[in-house]
Amino acid sequence: LFSLAVSGQKHPGIMITGEQVPALRAGVNRYPLLKRSYREIKAAADAAIAQPVTVPVPKDGGGGVTHEQHKKNYTGILNCGIVYQLTGNKKYADYVKELLLQYAAKYESWPLHPARKNNKESGRIFWQSLNDFVWQVYTIQGYDLVYDAIDPKDREEIEAHLFLPILQFFTGHCAYIFNSIHNHGTWCLAAVGLTGYVLNKPEYVQMALKGSKLDGKSGYWAQLDQLFSPDGYYAEGPYYQRYALFPFLIFAKAIQNHQPRLHVFEYRNKLLAKAINSMLQCTYTNGAIFPLNDAIKDKTSETWELVYGVDIAYSDINNSNDLLDVAQQQGRVIVSDAGLKVAKAVYEKKATPFKYVSEWLSDGADGKAGGLGILRDGPNTDQQCVVLKATTQGMGHGHFDRLNLLYYDNGTEVFSDYGAARFLNIESKGGGGYLPENNSWAKQTVAHNTLVVDRVSDFKGSLEQAQATHPDLVYFNAKPGLQVMSAEEKNAYEGVVLNRVTALITIPELKKPLLLDVFTALSNGEHQYDLPFWYNGQLVDASFQFKAFAGELKPMGDKFGYQHIWLNAAAALNKEAGSITFLNKNRFYTTHFTSENPLTVNFVTTGANDPAMNLTTSRAFMLSRKSSGNATLVSITETHGVTDPVYETVTGAVPAISGVTLINNSEGKKTIVFWVNGKKEYRVTINYNDKNNFINLK
Amino acid sequence: LFSLAVSGQKHPGIMITGEQVPALRAGVNRYPLLKRSYREIKAAADAAIAQPVTVPVPKDGGGGVTHEQHKKNYTGILNCGIVYQLTGNKKYADYVKELLLQYAAKYESWPLHPARKNNKESGRIFWQSLNDFVWQVYTIQGYDLVYDAIDPKDREEIEAHLFLPILQFFTGHCAYIFNSIHNHGTWCLAAVGLTGYVLNKPEYVQMALKGSKLDGKSGYWAQLDQLFSPDGYYAEGPYYQRYALFPFLIFAKAIQNHQPRLHVFEYRNKLLAKAINSMLQCTYTNGAIFPLNDAIKDKTSETWELVYGVDIAYSDINNSNDLLDVAQQQGRVIVSDAGLKVAKAVYEKKATPFKYVSEWLSDGADGKAGGLGILRDGPNTDQQCVVLKATTQGMGHGHFDRLNLLYYDNGTEVFSDYGAARFLNIESKGGGGYLPENNSWAKQTVAHNTLVVDRVSDFKGSLEQAQATHPDLVYFNAKPGLQVMSAEEKNAYEGVVLNRVTALITIPELKKPLLLDVFTALSNGEHQYDLPFWYNGQLVDASFQFKAFAGELKPMGDKFGYQHIWLNAAAALNKEAGSITFLNKNRFYTTHFTSENPLTVNFVTTGANDPAMNLTTSRAFMLSRKSSGNATLVSITETHGVTDPVYETVTGAVPAISGVTLINNSEGKKTIVFWVNGKKEYRVTINYNDKNNFINLK
């Protein structure tokens, strides 16, 4: 058990510690980031105390009146706790006390929530226990902040009739979740552990760390071991990583403050630092989090959980000044010890541009279950970024998108992922939850920039099968000028082995690297291959004739997502190579492509079989062909030119690459030849089986 | 005739005058806006002189090699002229001299341009004379700037063999254009007038001012009289006004410098100031120019012509500090006397927010040919803006969009106009010119937020008929809290009189005004009425059931633009009132609507009958009904709520208005009743025939 200071537990002791309060009080007047952040919290706290204390009997499900009131109460408690510490004004502490006394008077009489979906996951304040855990993570911090302002008799009342029953509920009725290796479990144990520290109940802290049997098979350390890869990648993907990190970090801060000898931030080779960093590396320079799996697309690094991540990383783990760049973009800090350090350093102009890197983030607890490849080139002001998704399925929120590719440039998405079919919190759209089209469209393979075999999704859309295996890393090398990554998927389709090689290639004639993409399917059978590129922008040119359907649109298929695609045009080419040019945010992109045989190019738009008009419009060009035997789809995407709306000029609208062909096409070796400005010839050779000479450019 | 100073003509004397050069030289090192602007020009000038002097024999049409070279030459001449004045470095003057001597050696040998479309509008340097005029407007300024650095013998050569022949060509062969009341004429006369001043040939200046017969029936003054309304509105609309203003302003500056007693800036009650101001008032707070008629949509107030407008307005006409706000947004100034004043004032922090106003901009030389109504509410950081287009047709670039409505809010378009179907300067898209869909779609009535009768465009799409008449102003009042405008169109459809009343109504329950829109069609016959609202954003709710076509899309019609619309869903309502909610840039908009009888709501998307995929995707909900006799379509658009992607919260997603009905529905009077928050009742009464009590709210 941990030993507390002889004088007993000190309060506050989580995000704000007593010793830092004087500095924090000075800081909120001095450092703009902290000042602005505090002003928001102060305004919210003042708004809260202006309302009567309301603790309704739990009744409504998500979004309902009692649900929203209990949510308001926990943010009110935390905000008032912070403002009490910073102002010393007792009215804020009294508000917290009143609320908690009312909860204490009622909590024990509340049974499982009437709107629960099942008993096992039911909360008592909310319809699902997850919300109860979150409630407690916020509330216990607020209580810690006003602890000294509440007289012992009232504290006794609150602890005996609210917090202890909650601890018992979380570790008793909710033991299944408490001991699970899952982000709901993280919230549960963080709530228990924080409460254990604040109430000075070491036995609960121990359970939070080692599981309710104290055997280490579950609990905080086990979760850190199993939920993250050695690179800090979280199996469900960056959108969920952001959410999952939050309770990990708050509890880590409490562990560090109360039991520094556990060296929580050093655990597993600084796993928490890696998790924060990999999260930030899973963003583009515009802050957008890579929208993999069931992600809401407007999510950026400004999200509140990443404010915690950046501030704690900077203050407690690794005070790298490039984190300050992210903090500046976030425009806020936690009003806390950590936020004070960040705001001060930003004020002192220590920020340097965030160091985006090219890297392979391994997936799996052992780091051997595939991973996410990221290649980048150029300054943060105009960066190219390519992502190859070769991770595990990511459980129930995972998409069937093995070897999916994302491409960013010029501060925006070029080839993108649909993300989730969901309007978060918008009641009229399926109650704000996942829409039916999330399964029928967003998760399907064809919704992604990856190969679809026989117009069926990976693993025929079976989560169980998809979860059972993973793609494999073939090669990764971020050598400047010729960055390359390759991964392989053997299980998504029976009898077909998929491999993708994606590279950023710099040639002296062009300012920006070329995006080379070589997708191979090895198979003996005859198959239909479709490789869509979901592009952003407006189609402006093609090397071939096509004619969009004028008087009628039909869906492209009837299942695996094809039922949601309107086929706008289908052009059967009469030669192997071709190109398509589109204009996106005043810049041109031309995708030059080729294959062993002429392709059919399909132009498609989402929106078919969508009676409630739930889908947003996306557009793709899809390279398609039938093949008996191996198939190779090669593309080189070139960025060129600019339209200047101020001067009404267009420059460089014509691509520099004038042809691409595939030669030496064997299973182990492929050579792609392309010409620049009609004369200079380049050859890229991929040696699939030679790690010492995987790719070369001549 | 004007009298020059005894010492003869002084150089330079147009945008930069000799006396201001020392101040300008100091200013480019001191004032950031001027510094940055000069740096751009210096870089462009250095790039120009690094290239060999090239004066090719004219051969290619727009976009071709010789075309682009001659364009490069005139910007090079002007840029080098400016840099010569600011550095005194003679190499820049020598470059201009070399170029001009080469032109002088060749110009007289060039016949009409080989790529001309007809003789009348042919240039000699370019395929159309307009480009020759522009060339000369730039070039003569550059010559003026380096005049003193060229020795008299070379000047004699250049004037005798280049500029005099040009003057003769412009006033001779091009006399038809020179004397026309049209923006090509403005460029022509500005070129002639500027050249007259620089060469000290008063006879040419006189012709520029009064027409080639000196009778005042054409020329600068006549153009100022006839091309603009008394409010400074230009008949072709703001997109063309921007372009047309440019030669007016440069020539005005030259007139002011050389013949201040002509008081050009005072002419016609300060018409030029009004033209600049009305241009700026035809923008939204994000800088976007209202995309009326054949407008390219990404055009903003940052356009180069408006930099001239703002700088000259500030320095020479009306140094109102709110113009500096626009200059700051533009981020650049003219490197000139005017730009110096602006940059200095901005540096001295004199800028105040630009004063957007609600106003009626009359159209027609007499101000009695309809006009453009603009209502605004709120600060520049979050302004609502409604535009009612009741102007004349605007000639060949005009759209058949009588009583069209635009609506902006939250820094973005809410109900928008398609603008022109054109990808400016993108060769692969119809050579960068107007696409066939500009006529078949963009100009048609249904492409606009206005009433279509019997699925036929205004005037059956006849320009001649549309040009012959104009809508009329009925009422305009910008009283805070109840701003209203109304216009009437009697000629667009035989036997149908159209009237639109559009108002911004403030009620205490809501933070933002409501957009009330009452469209009436008076007719004895039976007609089909369609009122589309081309909205931006994503549909999230409707008060009625609808089911989008799932397995097939068909165009809505076969002519007048309907052939380009896919019908996604058609919902025949069973009651008079209904509502539609959409989400745009994190804010909700609900349009509540009603009519005398239940409407059919059509959800539509552009893209049908578009074989080359030239159209961008737009979406509308269209209120439709058949009516024998008068029809009234009422809508109230409410803005509410916000989604916060950072905190993942949604507030105010439910509209406050809970119903709208139409009572007292006669030709002269209509009362619209609506309820707020389910209880408070409001009545808006419109008395169409009572200008003293046109609208009231109870």
Ligand SMILES: [Zn+2]
């Ligand atoms: Zn996806």
Ligand SMILES: [Zn+2]
């Ligand atoms: Zn239009």
